[in-house]
Amino acid sequence: MQKLSTAILGASGYVGGELAQLLLGHPHFELKFATSENFAGKLISKIHPNLRGATDLKFCKISEVGKVDVIFACLPHGSLAPRIAEIEKLAPKIIDSSADFRFEDPENFEKWYGHPHPAPAELKKWIYGLPELHRAEIKKASKIAVPGCTATAAILSIIPLVKADAVDSSKIIFDLKVASSGSGNKPSIGSHHPERAGVLRSYQLAGHRHTGEVLQELKISSAGYSITSTPAVRGIICHAHAFLKKDLDDKSIWKIYREFYADAPFVRIVKEANGIHQLPEPKILSGTNFCDVGWVLDSNSKSVIAVSAIDNLGKGAAGASIQCANLACGFEEKAGLEFLGLHPI
Numbered sequence: 001m002q003k004l005s006t007a008i009l010g011a012s013g014y015v016g017g018e019l020a021q022l023l024l025g026h027p028h029f030e031l032k033f034a035t036s037e038n039f040a041g042k043l044i045s046k047i048h049p050n051l052r053g054a055t056d057l058k059f060c061k062i063s064e065v066g067k068v069d070v071i072f073a074c075l076p077h078g079s080l081a082p083r084i085a086e087i088e089k090l091a092p093k094i095i096d097s098s099a100d101f102r103f104e105d106p107e108n109f110e111k112w113y114g115h116p117h118p119a120p121a122e123l124k125k126w127i128y129g130l131p132e133l134h135r136a137e138i139k140k141a142s143k144i145a146v147p148g149c150t151a152t153a154a155i156l157s158i159i160p161l162v163k164a165d166a167v168d169s170s171k172i173i174f175d176l177k178v179a180s181s182g183s184g185n186k187p188s189i190g191s192h193h194p195e196r197a198g199v200l201r202s203y204q205l206a207g208h209r210h211t212g213e214v215l216q217e218l219k220i221s222s223a224g225y226s227i228t229s230t231p232a233v234r235g236i237i238c239h240a241h242a243f244l245k246k247d248l249d250d251k252s253i254w255k256i257y258r259e260f261y262a263d264a265p266f267v268r269i270v271k272e273a274n275g276i277h278q279l280p281e282p283k284i285l286s287g288t289n290f291c292d293v294g295w296v297l298d299s300n301s302k303s304v305i306a307v308s309a310i311d312n313l314g315k316g317a318a319g320a321s322i323q324c325a326n327l328a329c330g331f332e333e334k335a336g337l338e339f340l341g342l343h344p345i
């Protein structure tokens with residue numbers, strides 16, 4: 001079977017590099033164009049040394065991209081929306097990692113991003129790229145907006161309990177810890193090694209933009225959402241604190257999670273009674289497309305602490321993009337995403 005051709009816009013970045021690695025090993029996609037305005041003409045393996053020997057493709061500018069079957073956009077927030085009319089002529093399917101098209105409602109976008117959406121009529125054409133919630137729509141979609149990395153971790157941690165009406169959904173607190181590659185490859189004072197190494201820093205304790213997506217997808221009106229940056233390079237861990245509405249025991253919660261994720265090949269329930277890996281942890285998920293979820297019941301406060309972990313560049317961005325592309329192109333959902341991770345790492 002002939003492979004479908006693809007282009008990555010923003011291929012010199014962290015998400016773009018991860019996508020290149022996944023596409024080069026994919027059974028049904030071939031990587032035809034990889035863009036960088038700064039490194040056009042240079043081998044992509046110069047910037048992503050893990051790709052040495054796998055390709056002799058060179059970066060090109062976006063203006064040099066020809067027609068392909070699928071475009072993966074990994075540009076900074078705000079870069080795709082103003083030029084969507086030009087980009088959509090290049091491919092029948094576009095998968096975007098940025099925040100440009102994640103909201104259904106332009107007013108909601110303006111509320112969380114502080115300015116009107118540059119192409120509000122576009123928003124209704126895009127599907128939120130979380131297969132665990134929108135698999136059927138993604139299969140028919142031509143434009144897919146992959147969720148924010150912390151939003152994926154937050155939503156998947158607790159949604160089974162919210163949908164089962166098992167928790168008070170007006171009082172959920174999401175506490176997230178995020179590794180440094182989540183901020184992309186452009187250095188800033190905050191990401192400079194002497195400022196970041198070994199540091200746990202409260203980064204955004206209220207008002208994070210991903211809150212808006214989480215409210216939209218959980219269909220709730222408010223939630224606490226705090227982010228702490230960690231010294232790790234990859235990974236997100238989310239603790240979602242919620243108060244139980246019903247007297248549930250572990251067995252009933254197992255049933256709720258198991259049923260909700262019965263058809264989700266990348267969500268694993270991790271809740272062991274003993275050993276050192278009792279609950280999800282991000283390190284062993286590096287390079288994978290898994291989201292591990294678990295929980296602990298706190299009988300003292302009648303609350304549940306739901307836990308999820310992902311690789312921000314995997315299930316949080318590039319892996320999720322491939323998962324969505326597989327579904328939208330009629331391929332097996334897991335194609336090209338079989339890597340199980342490393343242990344120890």
Ligand SMILES: NC(=O)c1ccc[n+]([C@@H]2O[C@H](COP(=O)([O-])OP(=O)(O)OC[C@H]3O[C@@H](n4cnc5c(N)ncnc54)[C@H](OP(=O)(O)O)[C@@H]3O)[C@@H](O)[C@H]2O)c1
Pocket residue numbers: 009010011012013014015016035036037038039062074075076077079097098099147148149181182183184185186312313316317
């Ligand atoms: N990092 C994560 O964990 C993560 C997770 C989920 C979603 N996302 C989202 O995914 C997108 C990419 O993130 P990233 O971390 O890969 O960012 P990044 O490392 O900063 O890479 C950005 C890419 O966009 C290109 N670019 C920058 N400005 C451009 C412009 N004006 N025109 C054309 N190309 C431009 C850069 O290429 P040049 O070489 O030309 O500068 C680079 O290839 C962002 O929207 C981000 O919010 C990131």
